[in-house]
Amino acid sequence: MPIPPKQAAFLSPAVFGVQSYAGPIAPSSQSEWIPKFAVPHRGPRCTPRLPSALHSKLRMAAVGAGQKSENRSDKADELVQRKYVHWRIRIFYSIFMGYASFYLTRNSFIYVAPSLRQALGFSLEQLGIIMSVFPLAYGFSKLAAGILSDRFSTRVFMSVGLAITGVINILFGFQTRLYAFVALWLANGFFQAAGAPPCAKLLTTWYSRSERGTWWGFWNTSHNTGGFLIPLLAGYCARAFGWQYGMIVPGVISIAMGFFLFNRLRDNPEAVGLPPVDEPENNTSGATTEEIKNEDTLTSREKLFKHVLSNPYVWLLAVSYFFVYFVRQGVSSWAHIFLLDYKGVADAQEAAFRVSGMEIGGLLGSLVSGWASDKMMRGRRIPIIVLWLLGVMGSVAGLWFVPVAWRYVNWLSVFCIGFFIYGPQMLVGLAGAEIVDKSAVSSTIGLLGWIAYLGAAVSGYPLTRIVSKLGWGAYFTSLIGFAGIAVLLLLPMWRLGMGAKTKPIPKVPAVRPVVPAVAGAGAGVGGLVTVPTTVSFVTCSTCAGTGSIMRLECGPATPSQTLSCKYLETQCPWCGGSGYLQEAGG
16 A cells, blocks of 8 residues: 555655665664654653753764754654653553552451451451461562563563452452461462562663652652552441452452553563663673673573672662661551550550651652652762661651650651651662663562561561560660661662763863964964963763764655664764763863
């Protein structure tokens, strides 16, 4: 079927300001093919500005080809930017809603348990057995889920995992025997691990390093959102219709959300015809081209050992994560008991009020810590984690020593604990994702999560034994001491750039150029005079300091009326590949 003249004119490579087609481009393993690039995306009229590094990567100007060529290239650049903005927004709201839905099926039993106990006559010990199997299953399965998420599609892995947790919750609502509850809740713990690793991988593939901390912080509030909604949803359904509906309704919502995620998510920008957001970040050891080629031939097991298990920084983060989760779970599980037993708070409702600020503080702490690591530390996560952990130590001490009569100061102390503990809880995972190759992100998140939930488990029965033998003073000493140990473990990573690809500013000695002198005093031989000056350099805005730009090269329209295009990396013509330009007037 012939292409209409107007559409054929639009599909012409000249419209995009690229080089004339010089024959078919043979596909290869080193080429990035951009299918259906010519289909315009009807995005919003006001397109948000992309990060400078990503914007420079999308530049396709044919420099030196004249103003007309540059204008055409700007049109193609705008098309890609609009498409990128659309997909990044779509990916983010999908994983935010998806991970919040995981919390609906994760915490449903907690708020159904009182009604279930009354209906079936279960004892507290029997309810405790059901609750205790979940963290054990979740902690151990998170490592396996991370490895599997690296091997399979994150889109499929997350959507199917969420749907299965919904099915398990529905089946839970039709049981009456203890062993059936235990088996189903154990299975729920295993499939809950399909939530965090895919989200981490999608955030690292769709968002550039310069903005990732902020977006990771926003995503981290999704579990606060789910944790806020589930007591309202499950509690209301259990009271109004029976405990079974407190499990069934969240299950149905999660199944529907699983289908929604499968429709909305895509694994990476390349899957929709866009270039990756970042150049490879972790080639800081000076790997050769041959070594990079060999990297593509590694099996999943070899990548796991090379990038994760043999990386000392991953283990430092993992062990520090153990102590972070010990403190987080220790406060959330036992702070209200401390206020009742030791401080002498009047009743459980009053104690619940005094600890209610932890989730609110955690939401704000996640956002502020992510923003601070992006804007103040330029992508360095460790300094912010250390600073926040010092804040945890001070806030825990405040809760310990504040008099019981100071009701709102008690609330503020718990608020500050939540603010400072949720920052490290979010940033340690982000730091782990950034120090490894993108092919091993989910495996790293899985390992960190496994070690973290071991710390959460230790904050349960072992911590109660410490309180029984040594008193509540030992409880607070453990919390403050473990936060301090986490700080010491992270100090060796203080100056670590977390895998960011940086280029040193060239050291250029001062020069004394010879310039014409004005006639009169001070003129030298031949009317020339030497003027001392120092040359200063700034980052090239065209290539954002990378020394290269991406040129789009397209072939003729195919029978399906799309272009066959690929990106070619070329030396930046403005800075000559150095990444820096001489500052004006220097």
